Amino acid sequence: MHPRNPYRAPPDFRELAKAYSPLQPCLLDVPGGGASINFKDELSQRRLTEALLHRDFGLSLELPENRLCPPVPNRLNYVLWIQDILRASFGRRVGRVVGVDVGTGASAIYPLLSCKLDADWSFIATDVDEVSLRYARSNVERNGLGDRIQILATTAEAPIFAALRDRRVDFTMCNPPFYSSHQEVAASAEAKEFEPNAVCTGADVEMITPGGESAFVRRMVEESVELGERCCWYTSMLGKLSSVTEVVAAFREREIENYGITEFIQGSTRRWAVVWSFSDLRLPDSTARITTPKLQSLMPPRNTLVQSFPSSGQRVEALNDVLHGVLESVDGARVASSEVDIPFIITATKNTWSRGARRKNKNNPDPEVVLEEESEPAVICALRWTESSTEICLECQWVQGRDRSLFEGLSSHISRKVAAILNSSN
Secondary structure: OOOOOHHHOOOOHHHHHHHOHHHHHHOEEEOOOEEEOOOOOHHHHHHHHHHHHHHHHOOOOOOOOOOOOOOHHHHHHHHHHHHHHHHHHHOOOOOOEEEEEEOOOOOOHHHHHHHHHOOOEEEEEEEOOHHHHHHHHHHHHHOOOOOOEEEEEOOOOOOOOHHHOOOOEEEEEEOOOOEOOHHHHHHHHHHOOOOOOOOOOOOHHHHEOOOHHHHHHHHHHHHHHHHHHHEEEEEEEEOOHHHHHHHHHHHHHOOOOOEEEEEEEEOOEEEEEEEEOOOOEOOOHHHHOOOOHHHHHHOOOOOEEEEEEEOOOOOHHHHHHHHHHHHHOOOOOEEEEOOOOOOEEEEEOOOOOOHHHHHHHHHOOOHHHHHHHOOOOOEEEEEEEEEOOOEEEEEEEEEEOOOHHHHHHHHHHHHHHHHHHHHHHO
């Protein structure tokens, strides 16, 4: 579960029912004087979702019986991860944000949750189902968010990202239909060793799509290739591990190397999400990579490089002085102070640190010609120290750029220079 998710610990159901009285009849006594609900009961699930949204987010939802009842903790995980993506891309002061929710459902929970969490966010939400569209519009209006959430009707035959054709947005999100057919739904139920932990109330339009979720997201990937930077970050939830493999294969077929994978764990339920971009913005490994062993072959290249040194007993302030001096010595680079947890940002407009670059600059009689003819795409890195009782680590985070060799070369150059200074002082 996301570290900022308040539901990492189960809610106190009695206290929750005090805040939302319609939940009270659904409570069941448990040993020790506590309470819970029957998660296999459709009404109880709906009341729980309503209660959490009411108490913790000030949202009032009408959830129809024949459409999906979204579990709040799971949906919140996805929203918080997108917050992480935007903060890593644009800084903590993100500013105005526009997102697209593909298949918003009757609850419109992603736009509603997101807009409640951040007053600077707005949404375009789409769906193909008339019932879901009607309830989604009603839920948006009853929560006074009609000026920030636009609900648009589309069709199954239309482009998934039709809403992007005449506008630019910051991100897209989607919880695609899971199954490819009724037969797959039945086979999945039969394959479960135990009964499901919770009831599923989804309609066919929400649960089934030709080819299943992986085919749906692969369509998204194909469309995104044409749209390019019209959206900064494309994302989607995935419910099956096999789908992650298939979607990453689509990335690699299309030579999309700027992507990431995360995992959401909610009780016994696991979900995954993918993010990809055609921009030159880069995500930290903490946001774009997971450590699950069986998925390591699918992970994107690292954007966070770490060099460790034996602990010298020096204070971080002294280490920052060493690092700042090294950064200032990089010819042609700009160094700026950043936030407390990331002290320095270095921006280089060309490669001046490699042996070959230094040789060319030394032998060239006109430096301006080199700057014009051999300039590389900009590389921006964030650097900070981390420490433990046994070692100190210099962390170099790729923030922006298209040339990975520039990032790796600059990181290596800085690490070598720092190591030389620290070794000489010991």
